[in-house]
Amino acid sequence: MANDGLSAGAAARRLGVAVTTLRTWHQRYGLGPSRHEPGHHRRYTVEDMVRLQVMQRLTAQGVSPAEAAAWARRSPSVTSPDALTTPDPAAPPDPPVPPDSLPLFGDAPADSPAGSYFDDAPPGSYFGDAPAGGGQTIALGPRADPAARGLARAAMRLDAPAMRYILESAITHRGVLAAWTKVMMPVLIGIGERYEVTERFVEVEHLLSRSITEVLSTVPRPPRDITPRALLAATDEEQHTLPLEALAAALAENGVPSRLLGARVPPRALMDAVARTGPAVVVLWSQLPSTGDVAQLERLLDLPHPPVVVAAAGPGWPVGALPPPVTPLNGLAEALRIVSAACA
Known part of the structure; x- marks a missing residue:
């Protein structure tokens, strides 16, 4: 300079x-x-x-x-112009030293809405209902977590390094469960609401989703000599997998390995995977009613040796029409507990 x-x-x-x-x-x-x-x-x-x-x-x-x-x-103040050298855009920013009163990375409060993992978004909508009005910002509400507000600002700037830094810090200091329910989900919901009102910001949702995927994948996995007994998959034609990625990361954080097949798993491919691996628990995710075909669950139950737990996750399932042996999952905390117990 x-x-x-x-x-x-x-x-x-x-x-x-x-x-x-x-x-x-x-x-x-x-x-x-x-x-x-x-x-x-x-x-x-x-x-x-x-x-x-x-x-x-x-x-x-x-x-x-x-x-x-x-x-x-x-x-x-500083006296060296070296402090103004252009930073490497791939490197995360140095952590600031905020006032002690700012709960940037504190524990999630006791009323953390763990249930929002599977059941907050209504059928037919990935992120939630749209509020009245428009806007250029992501509305999170007056009680939003400070880290969520920071993530929302970074998302609207399309600042991927800042998003990764905030997400990594949240997981490191709070764990996957609190990071998902208090930081990631509110911003995803807010972006969805903005889209419903403005039909804009798809690029914001895509980059944020990608950043979340990347950070969740960095959560250390259990040793490879532990055989995964949990199989996680999206239903046929279901393209949303972030909640399953959060579950896989939360399980790994608790020492439970899993196999995540990803999006749009055809029924035959799912049955082949179950036959090949013999999982103790299968979790099927459906976000939209159009993908929540109960027949996919019934096929699993009709196997000669079905999994101990067949679980339906996501708002796309017709809860009242689920076969009695199927376990509905109502939140990441509950999913983590049930899947971990079935794999023990």
Whole structure:
């Protein structure tokens, strides 16, 4: 950077934000350029840029802009321009040191809605009902977890490194169950609601889903000498698998290996997999009523040696029409408990 500082446009490009964002941070929170010479535009100094980087990282993790700005203004100044070298976009940002009062990665509260894993989304909708009105943001509600708010902001910016950083931190500090119910699901639901209202933001949902898949896949799996006794699969023509990926990761976190077949598993392929592996439990996921064909469950029950547990997960199943031996799963916590017990 030149000795006379950065222009607003150059600073915005360095941070990867819009110039209007810098103007807002300047006007509302006092995080503006400090170098000024008569007859010239103000310029962002090294110290200014460090404060803006703190602001950017904290808001990405869910801290309110006012609190983030207050913390950024307290950040120590630096004297080396090396602090402003362009970061590697593939590397996660360094974790900030937030005030102790900010529960960025605290434990999930006791009222954590574990049941939202399978049963919150109504039949026919992957993410939930749409509220009235439109908007360019993801509405999460006043009690939303700070990490969920940060994830929503990163998702709307299509900031994959920030999303992965937040998701990895949530899983590391809270575990898969709390990360899914308190951080991932609210944002997925919010994006779905925005789509229902605006028919936009498909790219946001796709990138977020991909980021969640990538992070869930990094949860360490049990040793390979432990034979998986759980088989997880989406029903025929069902394309949604994120809840099954969350279940597989939560099981692995608890030392239970599983086989995840993925989306759109034809009935014959499922039967062949069951015959070949002899699982103790089979979990079939159906998101939409069009994919919740009870005949797929009945085929499993009619096998000469059926699995100990045949479980129906997801809002696509007609709960009242499920065969009595089928176990409906009502939440990730319950699914984790039942599948783990069946595999013991």
